[in-house]
Amino acid sequence: MSLVGRVDLTGQIYRQIKAAVLDGRLRTGEALPPTRELARRLSVSRNTVSAAYDRLTAEGFVAGRTGSGTYVLPGGFDRPAQAADAQRIRPAKTWERIRVPQMDPSIPDFDFRPGIPDVRLFPYAAWRRLLAHWFRTSSVGSPMYADPAGHAGLRRALARHVGVSRAVRASADDVLVTSGAQQAFDLIGRVLIEPGTCVAVEDPGYPPPRQLFRALGAKVVGVPVDAEGILVDRIPGNARIVYVTPSHQFPLGMPMSLPRRTALLEWAERVGAVVVEDDYDSEFRFSGRPIEPLQSLDRAGRVIYVGSMSKVLLPTLRVGFLIAPRSLHTALRAAKYVVDLHTSLPLQAALAAFIEEGLLARHIRRARNDYAARYARISSMLQQDFADLLEPVAVTAGLHLAAMLPPDADDESICERAGANGVGILPLSPYRRAKGSPGLVLGYGGIAVPDIAEGLRRLHACLTR
Numbered sequence: 001m002s003l004v005g006r007v008d009l010t011g012q013i014y015r016q017i018k019a020a021v022l023d024g025r026l027r028t029g030e031a032l033p034p035t036r037e038l039a040r041r042l043s044v045s046r047n048t049v050s051a052a053y054d055r056l057t058a059e060g061f062v063a064g065r066t067g068s069g070t071y072v073l074p075g076g077f078d079r080p081a082q083a084a085d086a087q088r089i090r091p092a093k094t095w096e097r098i099r100v101p102q103m104d105p106s107i108p109d110f111d112f113r114p115g116i117p118d119v120r121l122f123p124y125a126a127w128r129r130l131l132a133h134w135f136r137t138s139s140v141g142s143p144m145y146a147d148p149a150g151h152a153g154l155r156r157a158l159a160r161h162v163g164v165s166r167a168v169r170a171s172a173d174d175v176l177v178t179s180g181a182q183q184a185f186d187l188i189g190r191v192l193i194e195p196g197t198c199v200a201v202e203d204p205g206y207p208p209p210r211q212l213f214r215a216l217g218a219k220v221v222g223v224p225v226d227a228e229g230i231l232v233d234r235i236p237g238n239a240r241i242v243y244v245t246p247s248h249q250f251p252l253g254m255p256m257s258l259p260r261r262t263a264l265l266e267w268a269e270r271v272g273a274v275v276v277e278d279d280y281d282s283e284f285r286f287s288g289r290p291i292e293p294l295q296s297l298d299r300a301g302r303v304i305y306v307g308s309m310s311k312v313l314l315p316t317l318r319v320g321f322l323i324a325p326r327s328l329h330t331a332l333r334a335a336k337y338v339v340d341l342h343t344s345l346p347l348q349a350a351l352a353a354f355i356e357e358g359l360l361a362r363h364i365r366r367a368r369n370d371y372a373a374r375y376a377r378i379s380s381m382l383q384q385d386f387a388d389l390l391e392p393v394a395v396t397a398g399l400h401l402a403a404m405l406p407p408d409a410d411d412e413s414i415c416e417r418a419g420a421n422g423v424g425i426l427p428l429s430p431y432r433r434a435k436g437s438p439g440l441v442l443g444y445g446g447i448a449v450p451d452i453a454e455g456l457r458r459l460h461a462c463l464t465r
Contacts, residue, residue, distance in 0.1 A: 001042065009044050013052035021061050021072055032062060032070040094215045107446070108424030110455030114251065114400035114443035117311050121367050126359055130350040138349075148337040149329075150177025150321070151348035157355035158307075158321050165283060165361075167296045168305055170323045176332055179343045181280060181308035181320040185209045185243075187335045188276055188304055189216040191328060192241055200239040202230050204431035206250045206278070209243050222433035225249060229256030232263045242268065242275050246294055247282035251431045251441045252402045253395035255291055262297070269300040276304050281311040283364050285397035286372035301325040309351065311399060311445075312364065319347055371399060374444035377452045385456065389463045390440065399445040402428060404437050411438035417462040423455055 003012050020026040032038075035053060039046040053070055056062045064070045090096075149155065155175040162168040178184040185208075193199070195217040201210045203222030214220045218241070223234050230244055242264070246256035256264075268275050277294045295305040308320040324332055336342070354360055375395070382392050382403060390403035405411055411427035418425050424446075428439035447455060 001038075003042055003044070009042075009048050010051045010055070013038075013042070013044075013049060014055050017052065017056060018059075018061060021075070026072050028072055028074045030072050032072070034069060098211050098215065108419065109422035110424065110451055110458065111446035112423060112425040112442045112444070112455060112459075113446060114426060114441045115311065116443055116446040117314070117399060118367070118370065118445050118448075119314060121363070121370060122314055123359060123363055126357075127350065127354065130353045131346060133353070134346050134349045138346075146342045146345050146348075148176075148342050149333050150175065150343065151345060151352055153352035153356070154348045155321075157352045159323075161355055161360065162305075162307060162323070165364075166279065166290075166293055168293055168323060169296055170305075173329070174323045174326070176322050176324065176329075176336060177343050177348055178320045178322060178336070179340060180310060180318040181278065181306050182208055182212070183339070184306045184308075184320050184322040185212055185276065185278075186216075187332050187339065188241075188274075188306075188322065188324075189213050189218070190335045190339075191331045192274060193218045197241065198236055198239045199241040199243065200230075200235045201243045202245065202249065203433045204251055204428060204436065205243070205433075206245065207431065209276075209278070210433075213241070213243070224434070225252065227254055228260045229254070230260070230264065232260065232267050235267065237271060239271075240273050242273055243278065244275065244294075245278045245280065247279050247291070248395065248398035250278075250280070251400070251428060253393050253398060253400065255396060258291060261291070261294055265294060265298055265300070265302065268302040273302065274304060275302055276306060278306050280306075280308055281398045283312055284368050284371050284399060286368060286375060287396045295323065301327065304328070312360070312367075317347060317351075319343060319351060371444060373449055374447065374452065375401065377449055378442060378444055378456070381453065381456050385460060386463070389460070400441055400443040402439050402441050404428075404439040407437060409438045411440060414440070414462055417465065418459055421458045421462060423458050423462070425459065 001013070001016050003009055017026070017032065026032075032053065033041070035046050035049040039049045042049070053062065053064070057064060057070075060073060061075065062070050063073050152172065154177055155172040158175050158177075159170045159172045163170065176187070178187065189212060193213060193216045197218045199213045199218040199220050200223050201213075201220060202225050204225070205222070210220050221236050221239065224231050229246060229249060230242070235242060244256065244264070246261060248255060264275060267273070275294055279293060293305060295303045304325070305323040306320065309317055310320070322332070378401070379392060382390055386403070390405060392401055392403045395401045405414070411429050415425050415427045426441045428441055
């Protein structure tokens with residue numbers, strides 16, 4: 001509350017409190033400040049405030065309680081009123097087209113939703129210890145803000161981690177820490193996209209980057225994929241950015257073959273395009289030989305590598321990173337600075353120690369074994385009990401697999417029936433931009449091995465109705 005000038009001070013106090021009650025900012029049963037306290041805060045006499053309270057009491061907005069204070073009375077004013085001109089302010093049209101998925105906190109009885117790691121595997125005790133250590137030992141006089149590129153120790157740790165586990169070629173200077181992979185895509189888009197820039201994405205593919213690039217002014221074009229990955233000869237010649245998930249195509253699951261990776265890199269070098277490599281869950285490889293990332297095969301400096309801790313550890317941590325060619329370092333760091341200054345420093349410091357102590361590698365080994373057992377169980381049951389209903393796409397890594405339905409099936413209706421039967425599963429069709437075969441996307445990060453059989457039995461019943 002603030003007052004203007006020295007005229008009608010009682011009226012100003014009365015009108016502001018009344019407006020707060022009518023708007024729902026002051027709710028039923030809420031106490032008003034004591035007259036003495038409010039008078040001190042507003043630098044007016046106590047009688048001025050008391051007169052305003054008396055007027056509000058007379059009109060039935062508030063009532064005094066002897067020895068207790070003044071409280072808002074019931075009056076049906078608890079719902080905030082909309083500003084009179086709310087409908088006159090319109091966002092840019094691109095933001096009206098984006099539909100944010102409903103974040104339902106409930107968990108299905110049998111959770112086959114993709115992209116969800118098993119949070120029960122996370123080493124909470126070790127993580128709490130590392131966070132507590134940072135808060136105990138961080139200097140009180142340390143700067144309030146940190147380097148936009150990220151905590152130096154974490155950048156070194158991430159460079160070593162991806163170098164050992166994924167053969168990614170990077171130094172600490174090449175790493176920029178982000179608030180999740182989605183922010184990495186945002187920074188890349190801000191630095192590289194101008195109005196009308198053509199961006200090619202996989203179809204089917206992961207929707208958030210596609211929506212983001214369009215919101216930044218890009219012309220987004222879907223490019224079909226086959227069993228070897230994106231069809232390079234179908235990428236528009238004027239594309240300047242190509243977004244791909246080569247290690248575990250989302251949502252179909254197959255890896256991009258080495259010949260296709262080579263063809264994509266040769267194409268990017270020839271036309272001067274940038275390839276954004278989203279390596280979101282390749283740590284969980286449980287069969288087959290690892291295929292080198294595009295970044296490690298790239299000799300022309302055309303690849304930006306994006307990684308995330310969301311699938312490896314916890315989605316709620318919101319820590320990701322990108323590794324970019326040196327020519328983009330300054331611009332990406334500037335983009336990070338203007339977007340949010342830097343990612344949470346305590347989280348970065350704790351994650352750096354987590355990696356350096358070997359806890360990340362240990363967690364990945366344990367989780368990989370668990371996920372491999374779940375995949376094997378699901379794959380076996382699909383082959384035995386769903387042979388005439390689903391055609392699984394073979395995968396060698398990650399936290400999900402796709403299974404194709406007959407061409408005339410309605411995958412969205414099937415998933416709705418499954419949900420009503422306690423089975424959480426997603427359809428393939430919403431991931432497509434062009435019309436294509438229906439299917440189901442089954443995750444196995446959120447379901448334990450003992451629950452898989454019953455969950456698939458219920459899914460089977462939904463497929464045979």
